[in-house]
Amino acid sequence: MSWFVSSAPLQSSSLRPDPIPWIQETYLASLEMQLLATVVLAVVVLLGFGAASRFQDVVRRRSGTQLAEASSVLFLGAVVVGGVYAFSVIWHVTFVLEYTLRTMAIDRWFAAQQLVTGAIVLTAYLAIRFVNRSIDKLSQTRAITRHQSEVAYHVSDVAIVALAAAMVLTLWGIDLTNIFIGAGAITAIVALTARETLTAMLAGFILLFSRPFHVGDWIEINETTGIVTDVTIFTTKIQTFDDKHVLVPNDEVTNSQLTNYSQNDQLRIAVDVGIDYDDDPEHARSVIVDAVEDLESIKNAPNPQVVGKRFDDSAIVLECRAWIADPTMRRKHDAQTDVMDAIVDAFDREGIEIPYPQRVHAARNDGFRIEERRARKGAVSPLED
Missing domain, CATH: 2.30.30.60 (SH3 type barrels.)
Incomplete structure (x- = not known):
């Protein structure tokens, strides 16, 4: 009895404005009406949950997923708070809410810390979204590659979160010196045990941002x-x-x-061909240039070139140089095949011979001296003389 008496002053609080006591005395005085009101309240809460789902779908179609989730959470929170308050009114226990609020009473400094912490978290979240959207725009304009954008996501997110965490810890009076010392010790241990992995990771950052290839x-x-x-x-x-x-x-x-090979959008190919020493090298070079300059697989600029490369054992070796666009291994092989076929056809028309490897033996002075020793049956061997 003393508990109800001490709690009576709590009932005349701001949680029971003028209409609430009249509603309680008029419509919620009996147990039957309280039970009926509770059932109605449960149905309303369930309908509120369903409405929150539809509301989330509408906001998602208009404003995106993130805003839809945030709106849905706020809507459900309002439904839950309203349901709890209505339940306390139905059963005349609003003083319990008042007692809970008084127990949770905080001073101004604590409230300021909470508000500033919330502001820091919200600012960090908005900064992450802004940076990620900026990275997406750069990726769409191909200013950075997809892999660079992924790395930029992680680096920027970690940096923003680390900065926000340091600010929050400082706000709540937590000394960061010990944290930095511990982090430094852990970093040193990891660097010693995973040196090769860290070296590969640093090299990966260099490749992703220097972009020597794509x-x-x-x-x-x-x-x-x-x-x-x-x-x-x-x-x-x-x-x-x-x-x-x-x-x-x-x-x-x-x-x-x-x-x-893909850096300059073109690649030079070289095809070696040998001509006989009796043929005219200058004529052979012009024949080769005329044969390959009109090929579809060869670029017109720079023009094909033919230069003398070396004197071989059985031929004068010429090198045909031509360029292809958008180099790939297939285009390179196709261009080499086209150049070789064109040279063979042109040499056949002009009567230029591609010699086979051969050796010429020439006598010096009195020619070759060949000593022949005939071994006859029954003759005396020279070893027996």
Whole structure:
């Protein structure tokens, strides 16, 4: 009885404005009416949950997923708070809510800390969304690659979250010195135990931002030649021309000689051809140029060139140089085949011979001296003389 008496003053509070006591005395005085009102309240709350789902769908179609989820949470929170308050009114227990609120009473400094913390968290969330959208726009304009955008997402998000966390911890009076010391010790341990992994990761950042090649480029690293299919923080994936998938560590890529055949959008091919020493090299060069300059697989600019390369054992070797556009291994092979076929056809028409390897033995002075020793049956061997 003393508990109800002490709690009576709580009932005449701001949670029971003028209409509420009259409603309680008029319509909620009996147990039957309270039960009926509770059932009606439960139905209303369930309908509110269903309305929240439809409301979320409408907002999602108009404003996007994130705003729809935030609006749905606020709507459900309002339904729950309203349901709890209505239940306390039905059963005349609003003093319980008043007692709970008084228990949760906080001073101004604590409230200010909470408000500033919420503002920091909200600002960090908005900053992350702004930075990510900016990265998406840069990726759409191809100012950065997809892999660079993924790395930029993670780096920017981690940096913003770390800055916000440091500000919140400082606001609540937590000393960051011990945290930094612990983080430094952990970093040193990780650096010693995973040195190769960290080296590959740093090399991955260098590749992603220096961009010596892109996905789809034809590159050569040491003895590996193929098309780049993926670039991660740790490895570069290359598909070779015999359909092998090779994972090359990024530190090996940065420490090795790299050739990018797709960098200049053109590639020079070279085809060697030999002519007989009796043929005219100048005429042969002009025949080769006329034969290959009109090929569809060869670029007109720069023009094909033919230069003398060396004196071989049985031929004068000429080198035909031509350029192809948008270099790939298939275009290179097709262009080489077209050049060789064109040269063979042109030499046949002009009567220029491509000699086979051969050797010519020439006598010096008195010619060859051949000593023949005949062994006859019954003759005395020279060893027996």
